[in-house]
Amino acid sequence: MAWSWWNRASTGSAPRTWRAEGIPGALARHAGVPGFDQARLSAAHVLCVGAGGLIGHVAPALARKGVGALTIIDDDDVEPSNLNRQFFHAADVGRNKAEALAGRLLPICTAATRITAVPAAFEAAARGLVVGRADVAVVGVDNDAARLAASRFFRAATTPVVFCAVSADADHGYVLVQAPDGPCPACLMPDVSAGTRPCPGTPAVIDILQAIGALATYAIDACLMARATSWNYRRFSLNRPAEDGAAAIPRRPACPNCGADLEHYQIA
Template identity: 35%
Template sequence: MTTCTNPHAVPDLDDAQLLRYSRHILLDEIGVEGQARIAAARVLMIGAGGLGCPAALYLAAAGVGTLTLVDDDRVDLTNLQRQIAHATAAVGDYKVASAARTLATLNPEVEIVQIAERIEGERLQTLVAAADVVLDCSDNFATRHAINRACVAAARPLVSGAAVRFDGQLTTFDLRDTSQPCYHCLFGEEGDATDGPCATFGVFAPLTGMIGTAQAAEALKLIIGLGDTLAGRLQLLDARTMRWREMRYRKDPSCPVCGAAHRANLGRIDI
């Protein structure tokens, strides 16, 4: 597995950091070098809700250097059933502000960048290009496709999760490699797929934690260069039976986003 290309200086860990992250450092596959890579990494997370909350908590606890949170939504009382970075007192606050407060108490060493707006076009492209790994924790296809186009254009790995009712999905698109499939190869914009908010369908609270935490694991593996990612493999979880299934998928040579004939003409990127 390829480690994320990281142009940022890899810091030396001080004694306090060596102690804080000692359980990572004890793992031969991570060690001091892997933890230092985590400390230098920049992660972009789009969505600070059911998936984003657990993912952000574990990334912050693991010591990611910079975590950029993007979400223009505010905390609602109905969110608290599953969005575990938000407290009752945060109702009415922007989700990115609420999550940032929680993450700061968990690990003040992590730089949290808050973007309480709906990003699109060049703004989205700039944020994606500045990241080492992108996490799609959004809840609609239009946003997912926009993030995918930006990640293809910037050649950034994308970790995608989804959770609705009792059904979860998880995969990784390693878009640093032009031979790998993108989100559009798996879920075309022209098909019969439908989506909708949890307010319409409902969602089993622990399911979002399971998928979001797994997204954090995939992101850390990409940063460190550890093991095999889910590139080309879609994990499907039925929380009613607690059974995982796996579906393999391939690059679509005629994909209008990542296909060879289309990569140079990605068009406007909107979210």
């Protein structure tokens, strides 16, 4: 497998795709895990919106578990301040995050996973028909506008999407599964449309990202196969276990995001 692209500068917004090499026997221990369906995961396409702290824990897990295809969308570049918690090395500083993460995933893949990097903002990629269809999406960005845009896009595509986020004090976080007819982030948090949630530059540490990334990875499995789950919303705190919890929350009838005009999105 040739990784000759590794030291090249980003080529702009054009997607780039690589194929990993499978390792015979690497996935044998998945057999017997209740509800786990390796054939289903190996045939699945998971689309990742973002390539930072949260996706940097979800995507490596999926690569090691033998997912069929991963598409990673992010227009940011790697900065030194990312290295304390994101899946990058010092050599990645200055590279586009989607391409850098793809490069870090290739050596740890256990199956012939197809990895596509899209160095663009999500909404630009969606409007340009770059996104395409996926079996499930996971959104790990740090701003509300992108979360809501992704929510509307995947609702129109009837694609389940897993949202994950952490708090500004790095103590707690949540995972929300938006089924094709299920609740969106604005159903859960009505003030999300005001754009008040954490944004770039807030404190960040790896431990809460690992915890929420694990829950998001499990939720992706549950969207694809029969791994048991009784919730579509899960919250977790490092320091305040009384605040941990899970629930099956309903869609909010008056939610402005769920009722937003979706006609301008076309699904490839």
